[in-house]
Amino acid sequence: MPYKANVVVRYKKSVLEPQGQAILLSLREQGDESFLDVRVGKYIEILLEAENLQAAEEKVRKLAEDLLHNPVMENCSITVSQDD
Amino acid sequence: MPYKANVVVRYKKSVLEPQGQAILLSLREQGDESFLDVRVGKYIEILLEAENLQAAEEKVRKLAEDLLHNPVMENCSITVSQDD
Numbered sequence: 001m002p003y004k005a006n007v008v009v010r011y012k013k014s015v016l017e018p019q020g021q022a023i024l025l026s027l028r029e030q031g032d033e034s035f036l037d038v039r040v041g042k043y044i045e046i047l048l049e050a051e052n053l054q055a056a057e058e059k060v061r062k063l064a065e066d067l068l069h070n071p072v073m074e075n076c077s078i079t080v081s082q083d084d
Numbered sequence: 085m086p087y088k089a090n091v092v093v094r095y096k097k098s099v100l101e102p103q104g105q106a107i108l109l110s111l112r113e114q115g116d117e118s119f120l121d122v123r124v125g126k127y128i129e130i131l132l133e134a135e136n137l138q139a140a141e142e143k144v145r146k147l148a149e150d151l152l153h154n155p156v157m158e159n160c161s162i163t164v165s166q167d168d
Binding site for chain 2: 035
């Protein structure tokens with residue numbers, strides 16, 4: 001059965017995130033002081049085959065651990081649902 | 085008033101997304117054929133000051149157009165809510 005999963009990978013709050021800082025700096029240079037923080041993370045869309053929702057979640061969790069995120073610096077949230 | 089916004093930037097379906105392809109290739113090399121597609125996009129978290137929700141949405145929409153996404157290759161979705 002096909003399942004789709006979304007994985008959001010974000011730097012931990014304690015880690016400086018350079019891409020967002022660059023965007024913030026660019027906004028400040030344009031004279032816009034209303035943006036207080038910008039942080040850039042990854043949004044990963046996955047399409048997979050699995051026997052059931054639980055198996056799909058397990059596969060995606062393992063993929064996220066192995067290839068998608070670095071637990072020292074990043075947090076990761078996963079949502080899995082049946083693909084219509 | 086503080087608002088938080090999330091911007092998800094994704095490559096259009098018609099555009100080859102190399103990071104996701106690399107992950108998919110790595111999974112295939114490990115012998116896992118159950119993953120059908122992987123696409124990597126950006127997830128941007130923004131904290132900003134604005135007078136009201138409409139003004140906040142307008143600011144974030146302009147930021148997304150100017151700095152966060154390339155409309156030729158990418159789609160962009162924005163959600164804005166009051167920061168608690």
